[in-house]
Amino acid sequence: MTLAGQLRRRLRDVVGDEGFVDSAAGLRVYECDGYTMEKALPELVVLPANTDELSRVVRLCHREGVPFVPRGAGTGVSGGCLPYEIPVMIGTSRMRKIRRVDIANRLIEVEAGVVNLEVSRQVEAAGYYYAPDPSSQSACTIGGNVAENSGGPHTLKYGVTVNHLLGIEMVLPDGEIVRLERTNDITGYDLAGVFTGSEGTLGITTAATLRLMPKPQAVTTLLAIFPGIVEASRAVSAIIAAGIVPAALEMMDALVIEAVEAAYRFGFPPDAGAVLIIELDGLEAGLEELCGRVEDACRQAAASEVRRAANEAERALLWKSRKRAFGAMGRLAPNYCTQDGVVPRSKLPQIVEAIAEISSRYHLRIANLMHAGDGNIHPLVLYDDSNDNEAERVVAAGHEILTACVKLGGSLTGEHGIGVEKIELMSKSFSDDDLSAMADLRDAFNPTGLCNPHKIFPTDRACIEIKRPRPRGGG
Amino acid sequence: MTLAGQLRRRLRDVVGDEGFVDSAAGLRVYECDGYTMEKALPELVVLPANTDELSRVVRLCHREGVPFVPRGAGTGVSGGCLPYEIPVMIGTSRMRKIRRVDIANRLIEVEAGVVNLEVSRQVEAAGYYYAPDPSSQSACTIGGNVAENSGGPHTLKYGVTVNHLLGIEMVLPDGEIVRLERTNDITGYDLAGVFTGSEGTLGITTAATLRLMPKPQAVTTLLAIFPGIVEASRAVSAIIAAGIVPAALEMMDALVIEAVEAAYRFGFPPDAGAVLIIELDGLEAGLEELCGRVEDACRQAAASEVRRAANEAERALLWKSRKRAFGAMGRLAPNYCTQDGVVPRSKLPQIVEAIAEISSRYHLRIANLMHAGDGNIHPLVLYDDSNDNEAERVVAAGHEILTACVKLGGSLTGEHGIGVEKIELMSKSFSDDDLSAMADLRDAFNPTGLCNPHKIFPTDRACIEIKRPRPRGGG
Numbered sequence: 001m002t003l004a005g006q007l008r009r010r011l012r013d014v015v016g017d018e019g020f021v022d023s024a025a026g027l028r029v030y031e032c033d034g035y036t037m038e039k040a041l042p043e044l045v046v047l048p049a050n051t052d053e054l055s056r057v058v059r060l061c062h063r064e065g066v067p068f069v070p071r072g073a074g075t076g077v078s079g080g081c082l083p084y085e086i087p088v089m090i091g092t093s094r095m096r097k098i099r100r101v102d103i104a105n106r107l108i109e110v111e112a113g114v115v116n117l118e119v120s121r122q123v124e125a126a127g128y129y130y131a132p133d134p135s136s137q138s139a140c141t142i143g144g145n146v147a148e149n150s151g152g153p154h155t156l157k158y159g160v161t162v163n164h165l166l167g168i169e170m171v172l173p174d175g176e177i178v179r180l181e182r183t184n185d186i187t188g189y190d191l192a193g194v195f196t197g198s199e200g201t202l203g204i205t206t207a208a209t210l211r212l213m214p215k216p217q218a219v220t221t222l223l224a225i226f227p228g229i230v231e232a233s234r235a236v237s238a239i240i241a242a243g244i245v246p247a248a249l250e251m252m253d254a255l256v257i258e259a260v261e262a263a264y265r266f267g268f269p270p271d272a273g274a275v276l277i278i279e280l281d282g283l284e285a286g287l288e289e290l291c292g293r294v295e296d297a298c299r300q301a302a303a304s305e306v307r308r309a310a311n312e313a314e315r316a317l318l319w320k321s322r323k324r325a326f327g328a329m330g331r332l333a334p335n336y337c338t339q340d341g342v343v344p345r346s347k348l349p350q351i352v353e354a355i356a357e358i359s360s361r362y363h364l365r366i367a368n369l370m371h372a373g374d375g376n377i378h379p380l381v382l383y384d385d386s387n388d389n390e391a392e393r394v395v396a397a398g399h400e401i402l403t404a405c406v407k408l409g410g411s412l413t414g415e416h417g418i419g420v421e422k423i424e425l426m427s428k429s430f431s432d433d434d435l436s437a438m439a440d441l442r443d444a445f446n447p448t449g450l451c452n453p454h455k456i457f458p459t460d461r462a463c464i465e466i467k468r469p470r471p472r473g474g475g
Numbered sequence: 476m477t478l479a480g481q482l483r484r485r486l487r488d489v490v491g492d493e494g495f496v497d498s499a500a501g502l503r504v505y506e507c508d509g510y511t512m513e514k515a516l517p518e519l520v521v522l523p524a525n526t527d528e529l530s531r532v533v534r535l536c537h538r539e540g541v542p543f544v545p546r547g548a549g550t551g552v553s554g555g556c557l558p559y560e561i562p563v564m565i566g567t568s569r570m571r572k573i574r575r576v577d578i579a580n581r582l583i584e585v586e587a588g589v590v591n592l593e594v595s596r597q598v599e600a601a602g603y604y605y606a607p608d609p610s611s612q613s614a615c616t617i618g619g620n621v622a623e624n625s626g627g628p629h630t631l632k633y634g635v636t637v638n639h640l641l642g643i644e645m646v647l648p649d650g651e652i653v654r655l656e657r658t659n660d661i662t663g664y665d666l667a668g669v670f671t672g673s674e675g676t677l678g679i680t681t682a683a684t685l686r687l688m689p690k691p692q693a694v695t696t697l698l699a700i701f702p703g704i705v706e707a708s709r710a711v712s713a714i715i716a717a718g719i720v721p722a723a724l725e726m727m728d729a730l731v732i733e734a735v736e737a738a739y740r741f742g743f744p745p746d747a748g749a750v751l752i753i754e755l756d757g758l759e760a761g762l763e764e765l766c767g768r769v770e771d772a773c774r775q776a777a778a779s780e781v782r783r784a785a786n787e788a789e790r791a792l793l794w795k796s797r798k799r800a801f802g803a804m805g806r807l808a809p810n811y812c813t814q815d816g817v818v819p820r821s822k823l824p825q826i827v828e829a830i831a832e833i834s835s836r837y838h839l840r841i842a843n844l845m846h847a848g849d850g851n852i853h854p855l856v857l858y859d860d861s862n863d864n865e866a867e868r869v870v871a872a873g874h875e876i877l878t879a880c881v882k883l884g885g886s887l888t889g890e891h892g893i894g895v896e897k898i899e900l901m902s903k904s905f906s907d908d909d910l911s912a913m914a915d916l917r918d919a920f921n922p923t924g925l926c927n928p929h930k931i932f933p934t935d936r937a938c939i940e941i942k943r944p945r946p947r948g949g950g
Contacts, residue, residue: 214718283761
């Protein structure tokens with residue numbers, strides 16, 4: 001599909017030169033997201049400055065029957081914004097206004113292109129913060145967070161994006177601007193809820209109203225060292241079974257520890273088989289007792305050591321090690337592919353075993369990073385793109401891991417979405433009837449299918465399967 | 476519409492004599508729900524014993540093109556299960572199995588007819604409970620809770636039904652049985668989320684998997700007495716502004732206090748203008764400090780007295796007074812109509828003023844019960860059905876109150892739904908485009924419109940408006 005010159009001119013008129021990208025070098029920036037196994041170039045990228053411009057762009061595409069795909073910061077890791085057979089990419093990176101800060105009612109309204117961490121910065125002085133904290137929070141934007149229903153380490157206690165979303169402004173696939181409120185409970189169907197996590201297939205979020213949370217009075221962050229991942233999993237179950245809900249409960253295995261220690265020199269013991277990062281927050285008064293109970297649970301699960309972050313600097317370094325673990329993986333292999341699956345918490349030991357078996361069968365090293373308290377695993381499959389066929393093996397191993405998750409009663413994604421990456425796996429989780437019910441829902445809002453086609457659902461893919469490149473490693 | 480004898484026989488074959496109601500006396504039980512201003516008789520009521528029977532009933536209705544309406548315990552208060560122009564009512568009261576209790580993964584799966592409070596009873600000994608606690612929790616059932624996305628006093632801290640829902644089994648309007656999981660995060664669209672709060676217009680919930688919560692280590696319940704409702708509202712704002720999230724924060728005004736004191740003799744002071752019931756929970760250690768801060772906030776907002784429930788018995792009596800306040804209203808007037816609206820917390824004084832003005836203009840006494848921490852108001856409009864035209868005035872006054880809520884930036888319902896009661900008001904909250912987007916969503920799952928027609932949306936009503944009875948008071 002090649003765009004007519006007239007449409008190009010009209011789009012350029014709407015967004016101006018500053019918001020129009022069609023040079024080869026300029027487009028290269030937009031050829032993939034954090035899921036680097038696949039790439040595709042859009043014909044052009046438009047970057048509207050505000051909701052009105054974005055709506056006009058969508059109206060033009062709708063009128064001309066031209067497919068379009070929304071893109072936030074491109075930190076997604078399932079290829080949700082890849083432009084296969086989609087000429088026009090609509091980026092929200094210029095829409096960065098803070099529209100409203102209302103501390104009395106504990107809410108903030110920001111445009112889609114505002115960076116996640118910036119939201120907390122805006123209200124920090126008043127003692128508040130925005131809870132969902134993806135590892136990419138210093139780069140990812142609120143529009144993408146809504147599209148993916150993003151979580152993060154603190155999801156365990158505080159929930160994901162939809163739990164903190166009080167309303168969205170969005171542009172429907174025909175260009176209409178709508179505001180969907182949840183500020184004061186939900187009247188009629190929960191449309192804002194439907195759109196959250198719909199991966200850009202129902203429209204484009206242009207602004208969101210977010211719940212602000214008061215910063216906890218006190219926070220303690222523990223690091224527990226274990227001989228292996230099975231022992232650490234046992235500690236996770238013991239902590240939860242004791243009725244304790246930590247703010248975060250994260251696991252890293254030996255390979256991840258090796259990489260982050262080389263990168264950030266936190267001081268992880270070189271022989272650690274696995275570590276848990278356990279954060280407890282709440283009132284000062286009760287916290288000490290709670291820490292004691294968590295430490296006991298870890299020791300009973302064979303922890304060799306449990307440390308507390310001595311001060312804010314040490315706590316920050318520990319979290320940096322965890323949140324930037326992805327970046328550190330480059331020290332172990334030229335390429336890696338992050339997987340994202342979920343199992344019931346009580347099945348963590350089984351999935352770890354299954355991953356080890358898959359790792360050895362495929363001759364691929366797999367590092368394990370987990371939001372363990374949620375049962376949300378992030379196996380990182382290490383590889384070298386320059387080796388023949390290795391990328392294909394990575395994809396196959398990833399699919400086996402996710403299939404094992406589903407077999408254990410879990411699911412295909414905790415927080416990264418389906419995108420293009422897991423389309424073929426949807427039929428393992430859902431019957432044809434389930435999928436067709438979802439397609440009916442999509443058609444209710446996106447009847448032309450022009451808004452981010454070929455995502456999530458296997459049904460639409462057949463026609464482009466042949467054009468989709470073979471998997472290959474990315475930068 | 477009169478049902479053909481053949482369909483009657485087939486339905487009877489499916490559910491057996493025990494599950495088939497068509498006598499005049501038997502049907503009378505099903506003529507209204509807790510919204511007693513309107514009534515309608517179904518032609519027959521079927522009570523399937525399990526999901527399979529329910530599915531077969533729906534398949535028969537679907538095949539014959541006969542409208543049907545689901546009904547839980549009939550405790551709803553917006554007429555969501557009223558059978559206007561709907562011959563077949565499908566009740567879930569016989570579906571009361573506890574299917575699965577999984578303490579390790581903190582979940583329970585129950586059938587739709589299980590009573591809300593029974594869920595907590597099942598897991599009490601293990602130290603757990605189910606958080607959403609509508610005032611009707613000793614009677615209302617989980618299927619109805621899902622349909623209405625029910626809340627309760629503890630919604631402030633713990634959220635509503637959808638925040639505790641890990642999956643549903645349901646029968647779609649064509650009779651198909653589907654299971655929609657959220658146990659391990661959400662893959663694809665959040666269909667279980669869409670169905671929650673859809674008031675029985677997208678299908679019939681047959682079972683639900685619910686999140687269990689560990690009982691808090693300690694609970695303290697405070698009663699603060701104020702000269703009037705404005706002072707009490709000020710205390711609400713002050714508590715929230717201090718960064719404290721009570722487990723519950725409830726308000727009752729002088730009229731409600733008068734009624735509940737007469738009924739339960741808790742010992743409310745006779746001259747109290749308003750009271751707050753404030754419950755704090757969490758770790759033992761921090762609670763005392765928190766209580767002190769709440770007490771200070773109340774005194775600074777002119778509370779004449781702040782008491783603590785001395786023991787579990789006193790706490791239980793205080794909550795009984797609050798939760799059964801509805802029942803106690805009969806001491807003040809022969810009839811009452813409960814309203815349900817929401818305003819931003821900071822607008823509580825304004826809505827209280829607006830209600831007082833409406834009360835005096837309509838010559839109707841209005842008592843105020845509120846989930847104040849949520850800004851969720853429940854004005855109780857008192858009246859006498861035997862007075863000419865009084866019921867009509869009650870409906871008009873209720874509509875004025877809700878319109879005032881919307882004008883203050885609030886909404887038409889916090890937790891009771893739209894049902895038939897508020898259909899005419901939907902256009903005050905939503906544009907035609909918004910409503911048509913919702914109708915598109917409904918049509919995706921309920922294309923024939925046979926499943927609970929004439930609810931929520933104004934569009935379908937015109938044809939039956941003339942047949943709808945004039946409002947009148949109920950038992």
